[in-house]
Amino acid sequence: MPSDLGHIRDKVRGYILQNLLFTDDASQLPDDVSLLERGIIDSTGVLEIVMYLEETFGIKVKDSDMLPENFDRVDSIARFVARTVDAK
Amino acid sequence: MCAIAGFVGVPGRTVEDRATLERMIGTLSHRGPDGRGFHLDAGIGLGHARLSIIDLATGDQPIFTPDGTVCTVFNGEIFNYVELREELRRLGHRFHTASDTEVIVHLYERHGDRFVEHLNGQFAIALWDSKRRRFVLARDRAGIRPLYHATADGRLWFASEIKALLAAAPSLGALDPRGLVETFTFWGPVDPDSVFRGVESLPPGHLLAIEADGRRTLTRYWDWTFPEQGSARPFDSIEDATAELRNLLVDAVRLQLRADVPVGAYLSGGLDSSGIVALIRGFTKTPVRTFSIAFEDAEFDESAHQQAMVRHLGTDHTTVLCAKRDIGEAFPTLIRHTEAPVLRTAPAPLMLLSRAVRAAGYKVVLTGEGADEVFAGYDLFKEAKVRRFWARQPESTWRPKLLGRLYGYLEHSPVENAAFARAFFGQGREHIDRAIFAHVPRWTTSQRALAFLSPELKAAVGPWDPLAFYEARLPQDILRWTPLARDQYVEAKSLMAAYLLSSQGDRVAMANSIEGRFPYLDHRLIEFANRLPPQWKIRGLTEKHILRRALHGLLPDDIVTRTKQPYRAPDAQSFFAGGEPLDFVADLLSAGRVRAAGYFDAAAVSRLFEKCRAGRATGFADNQAFVGILSTMLLDELLVRRRERQPAESLST
Numbered sequence: 001m002p003s004d005l006g007h008i009r010d011k012v013r014g015y016i017l018q019n020l021l022f023t024d025d026a027s028q029l030p031d032d033v034s035l036l037e038r039g040i041i042d043s044t045g046v047l048e049i050v051m052y053l054e055e056t057f058g059i060k061v062k063d064s065d066m067l068p069e070n071f072d073r074v075d076s077i078a079r080f081v082a083r084t085v086d087a088k
Numbered sequence: 089m090c091a092i093a094g095f096v097g098v099p100g101r102t103v104e105d106r107a108t109l110e111r112m113i114g115t116l117s118h119r120g121p122d123g124r125g126f127h128l129d130a131g132i133g134l135g136h137a138r139l140s141i142i143d144l145a146t147g148d149q150p151i152f153t154p155d156g157t158v159c160t161v162f163n164g165e166i167f168n169y170v171e172l173r174e175e176l177r178r179l180g181h182r183f184h185t186a187s188d189t190e191v192i193v194h195l196y197e198r199h200g201d202r203f204v205e206h207l208n209g210q211f212a213i214a215l216w217d218s219k220r221r222r223f224v225l226a227r228d229r230a231g232i233r234p235l236y237h238a239t240a241d242g243r244l245w246f247a248s249e250i251k252a253l254l255a256a257a258p259s260l261g262a263l264d265p266r267g268l269v270e271t272f273t274f275w276g277p278v279d280p281d282s283v284f285r286g287v288e289s290l291p292p293g294h295l296l297a298i299e300a301d302g303r304r305t306l307t308r309y310w311d312w313t314f315p316e317q318g319s320a321r322p323f324d325s326i327e328d329a330t331a332e333l334r335n336l337l338v339d340a341v342r343l344q345l346r347a348d349v350p351v352g353a354y355l356s357g358g359l360d361s362s363g364i365v366a367l368i369r370g371f372t373k374t375p376v377r378t379f380s381i382a383f384e385d386a387e388f389d390e391s392a393h394q395q396a397m398v399r400h401l402g403t404d405h406t407t408v409l410c411a412k413r414d415i416g417e418a419f420p421t422l423i424r425h426t427e428a429p430v431l432r433t434a435p436a437p438l439m440l441l442s443r444a445v446r447a448a449g450y451k452v453v454l455t456g457e458g459a460d461e462v463f464a465g466y467d468l469f470k471e472a473k474v475r476r477f478w479a480r481q482p483e484s485t486w487r488p489k490l491l492g493r494l495y496g497y498l499e500h501s502p503v504e505n506a507a508f509a510r511a512f513f514g515q516g517r518e519h520i521d522r523a524i525f526a527h528v529p530r531w532t533t534s535q536r537a538l539a540f541l542s543p544e545l546k547a548a549v550g551p552w553d554p555l556a557f558y559e560a561r562l563p564q565d566i567l568r569w570t571p572l573a574r575d576q577y578v579e580a581k582s583l584m585a586a587y588l589l590s591s592q593g594d595r596v597a598m599a600n601s602i603e604g605r606f607p608y609l610d611h612r613l614i615e616f617a618n619r620l621p622p623q624w625k626i627r628g629l630t631e632k633h634i635l636r637r638a639l640h641g642l643l644p645d646d647i648v649t650r651t652k653q654p655y656r657a658p659d660a661q662s663f664f665a666g667g668e669p670l671d672f673v674a675d676l677l678s679a680g681r682v683r684a685a686g687y688f689d690a691a692a693v694s695r696l697f698e699k700c701r702a703g704r705a706t707g708f709a710d711n712q713a714f715v716g717i718l719s720t721m722l723l724d725e726l727l728v729r730r731r732e733r734q735p736a737e738s739l740s741t
Contacts, residue, residue, distance in 0.1 A: 019699060021539065022692040036511045039532050044707030046508055068511040 003085045008057070009078035015052050016074065020045055031075040036068060046071055053077070059084045090149070091116035091137040092161045092214050092235075093252040096223040096298055097243030099131040109135040112245075112252040118425075119163070119248060119598045125149050127159055132216050132223065136161040139601055141347050141451055142169075147187035154182055157219045158193045163248050164211030164233045165605070166191055167343040172206060196224075204295055204309055208343065208610065212290075214246060221300035229310040230458070230609045231292030231585035234594055238287045244298060249595075250284050250427045251727065260286050261728055263720070265548040268687065271429050272537045272716050273554045276586025278561055283428050283723070292585050310611065311563065312580050314573035314618045322619045326634065329620060333613075333638040340610035341367045344454060345374050351605075352450040354441070355380045355405070356655060357393030359632065359639065359647060360456025360465070364607055365401050366642040368454070378403040379445050379453065381437045384411045388656050393647070400644050408444045410437040415662035416670045423722040425599040426591040430719050431534060431712040434657045439596040446600040457593060458608035461580045462617045463632040464572060464625040465652050471513070472526030472575050473626060479517050490629065523566045524555050526575035527582065531555075537713035540688050540696065558582070572622035659711035660700040663718065667701060676721040685724045688717055 013029055020040055021028055035041045041049065049071060050061045059081065070080040093112035095105075109126050113135040120137025127134040127150040136149040142165065149161045166172070169188035172195065177183065181194045188209075195203035196215060201224060204213070210232035215224040225246055227235045237246040240257035247253050254261045267283035270276075277283055279291035290296055293310035315322075323329040341364060345351055353365050355378045368376045378398065382391035391407065398405040415436040422436050423429075445453055460466050471491065478487040491509050516528035524531075531554060541549075558578070566574050589606075597604040607613075617625070620634060627633035636648050663673045675681060677697050682690040699705050700714050 018695060019704070022695040022699075024691075036508075037515070039536060042512060042533060042707055042709060045709075048704070048706065066508070068508060072511075 003082040005078055005082050008081050009074060011056065012049075012053075012077050012081070013074045015056075016040070016049070019048065019052075029074060032073055034072050035074075036072050041071070049077065053081055057081050057085055059088070090139050090163045091119035091248040091252070092135065092163050092212060093245075093247035093256075094132070094134040094161070094214060095243045095245045095256065096132050096216070097302075098241070102128060105133050108256050109133045111255045112247060113137050115251045115255050116247070116249055118601060121601050123148055125161070127161075127216070129216075129218065131221075132218075134159065134161045134214055134216060139451060139603065141165070141349055141603060143185055143187035144348050146185040147189060149189055151185065151187065151189045151193060153193045153197055154184065158196055158215065158217050160189060160192045160196075160213060160215045162189055162192060162211055162213040163235075164209055164213075164228065165346075165603070166207050166209040166211065167346055167610075168208040170346070201295055201297055201307065202309075208612070210605070210609075212248060223298045224295060225290055226295040226309075227290045227292055229293045229611045230580075230589065230606075230614070232589050232594065232604075232606060232609065234590060235290045236282060236287055237290060237296070240286070250282065250287055251424075253287055254284075254727065260284055263687070263724065263728060265545050268429065268545070268720060269538060269541070269549050269552065270557075272431070273531050273535050274558065274582045274586065275431055275534065276428065276582065276590060278558065278586065279581070292581075312577050312614060312618060313563070314569040314577070316565075316568045317570045321621060326624055326637070329624065330634055330637045333616065333634060336610070336613050336616055337363070337367055337607070337638060338371045340607040340613055341454070342372060343610070344605045344607045345372055347452050349451050350375070350377070350449075352377045352379055352445055352448070352453045353403075354378070354453055354455040355394050355397055355403075356456060357390035357397060358456065358652060359636065359643070359650065360459035360608065362397045362401075362456075362643055362647050363459070363635070363639045364454050364456055365397070365403065366639065367607075369401055369403075370642050376403055377448065377450065378405045379441060379448075380405070380407050381441050382407050382409050383437075383657065384409065385658055388658065390653060393650070396644065397647065400647075406444055406448060408437075408441050410440060410657070412658045412662040413665060413670075414440060415657060416665075416673070419663070419718070420672055420722055420726065421599065422596065423719050424726045425595040426719070427595070427723070427727065428591055428719075429716050429723060430587075430591050431537070431716045432657070433659050433662050433715055434655060435592040435596045436662075437657050438592060439599050442597045442600040442602040445602050451601065452603045452605060453597070454605045454607060456608065457588065457604070457606045458584070459632065459635060460652070461576060461584045462608050462614055463635040464576060464622070465632045465635075466579065467652070467654070468526055468530065468579065469572060469575050469626060470629050470631060471529070472571065473629070475513055475517070476520065476525075476571060478513075479520050482514070482517065519555065521567075522555065522559065523562050523574045524558050524578060525571070527558075527578055528555070533709050534712055536709040537716050540692050540713055540717055542686055542689050545687050570622050572625065573618070576618075660705050660714040661703065663714075664701055664703075667703075669697075669701060672722075673718060676718065676725060682721070685721060687720055687724070693717060 116137050120139045122140040123138040125136045125148050134150050150159050152159045166188040169191045172191040176194050195206050204226045210228045212233040212235035213226040236250050238253050238260050245253050245256050262285045264285040267277045267281050270278050280288040282289050295307045297305045353376050355361050380394045383389040415433050418436045474490045519525045519528050624634045679690040682688050682693050
């Protein structure tokens with residue numbers, strides 16, 4: 001069964017809101033906003049997200065997957081997780 | 089070194105004015121424990137707290153001209169006072185003391201407000217001309233010694249530190265939202281702003297005159313200036329320039345060793361401070377005692393390099409070992425001295441170091457501060473060079489790889505991952521033609537802390553474009569200079585004068601009655617270096633190239649060729665032990681206390697607090713926000729609230 005993309009997206013958004021934006025207000029983080037351009041994540045922010053994804057979804061993020069296109073938006077992170085989980 | 093405080097304006101009752109002056113000076117006794125002096129007359133009051141360094145016997149202040157009409161109090165040192173006295177004597181001036189202070193009033197008699205152009209030193213001066221009933225404040229060129237002023241109750245009040253102003257005019261005791269936002273963005277308030285409402289800093293290189301009729305004139309008598317891009321080279325060869333630089337360095341060190349007490353020096357383990365000690369050893373007969381900080385945490389520690397230098401130079405050396413907990417525990421005292429929020433804890437270990445210097449019986453230390461600004465030592469300059477180089481061919485994949493050569497010393501380096509490095513350092517490319525281009529990445533990171541501000545504080549600041557704001561305070565012709573010159577100018581003002589020389593310089597040294605001296609900031613050296621072509625400062629990606637050449641032969645090769653490691657200290661982790669916050673941290677960052685103070689959003693702060701407590705805050709942005717918020721809350725506690733509850737004098741400890 002393919003992973004529930006909506007569920008992953010909500011969890012990822014919740015994590016970024018609480019741990020990188022320090023808020024519950026979901027309006028601060030639309031799905032398609034660029035995390036890099038808005039300065040929401042820096043290099044250590046990426047490491048934090050990767051650690052969270054590995055712990056929460058039981059996946060391994062390979063060096064070759066560490067690309068801005070996989071991590072720049074809530075939506076792209078959720079799709080990346082879903083793809084990786086399904087490929088397991 | 090010392091403290092000054094006083095007023096000019098509406099005359100009052102002598103008894104009360106005297107009490108006010110004593111109260112002001114009383115808050116500054118850490119700067120001048122060796123004596124006090126006052127001068128009071130109708131509408132003028134000058135106070136002085138002395139740290140005796142030159143002319144121990146007759147150097148008490150205030151000091152007057154022989155006819156008693158011109159009077160000064162000053163904080164700092166005039167290093168070329170020996171030469172100035174000789175010259176003035178030849179011109180018929182008679183001196184009553186052996187102090188450096190006395191040259192100030194004589195130069196004023198002869199040159200008027202242009203007296204300040206003759207001084208080589210670090211100073212904050214207040215001068216009263218009783219014949220013309222005019223008053224003058226002046227501050228040194230680089231901004232080494234602080235000088236604040238405010239207008240209240242029909243008077244201009246001035247002081248070395250803000251706490252003395254608050255002791256005279258309690259109405260000033262509120263934090264200014266704009267000053268806070270500037271500090272959270274640029275690391276320090278932008279001249280002439282401070283973080284206290286109504287309090288201004290006299291900018292470096294400026295003189296403020298107040299005439300008998302109350303008219304005020306602010307004059308900039310000196311600034312960092314650079315030649316226009318494409319100007320003719322001032323030297324035939326880098327060899328000639330290096331030789332001249334070596335002579336200037338030797339002379340700057342020789343002048344700054346002038347003191348009637350023994351002089352120490354800081355050794356960081358890097359090129360700059362090692363160079364100063366080597367110059368003292370190589371070109372003077374002054375014995376030198378050295379001091380350094382070592383960290384328990386290997387990421388920050390440079391003691392192996394320090395020990396290598398100690399062996400090479402053969403100095404009598406003291407190392408202060410600094411643990412995270414020491415930083416956390418020293419932090420409230422630190423903030424009482426900085427009188428501004430800080431975004432890093434790095435000043436705290438320096439305060440512990442100055443305490444050790446004092447305990448060893450020293451009052452004066454020479455340091456390497458300034459070399460990175462004058463000779464372009466910071467990574468920021470190299471990073472900007474790569475970003476500009478890359479922006480010329482944005483599609484290039486190898487150009488950004490040069491960034492991989494920077495930041496090797498960081499545990500969580502922003503260039504660890506090439507794809508992200510490209511994404512981060514490619515940001516802000518649209519600002520390439522602006523004078524603030526190099527600083528956009530740093531200010532973007534710092535500014536993330538603004539997300540924690542309360543809605544009320546955000547509303548008080550209103551819409552604010554930090555880049556345009558900073559640009560508006562830059563010299564008109566800055567874009568005619570080379571890109572490196574622009575970067576150096578912004579750095580000299582934003583980070584150096586507003587933070588490094590203040591919160592991490594004067595304040596942490598004076599907290600323990602220690603005077604810091606900075607030979608690289610001798611204005612002749614700044615003027616010399618500003619004329620050099622940029623590639624003599626950064627050659628390829630090697631910083632401070634010409635300084636390395638000038639120090640060649642004085643230092644072991646591995647020090648001369650070593651890449652700069654910035655001085656850093658553990659940040660948020662300093663405030664937690666075993667997953668628990670230090671007591672004052674828990675109190676000040678509790679939701680109730682944060683809400684009552686009104687500067688920050690309590691819910692956001694508690695999330696950040698939890699992240700730091702759990703040891704999950706690894707990036708610069710989170711750490712800077714945490715340290716910035718905590719220091720603002722301390723400022724509120726120590727200089728706003730507690731001052732309301734206690735007499736001012738008790739703040740001086």
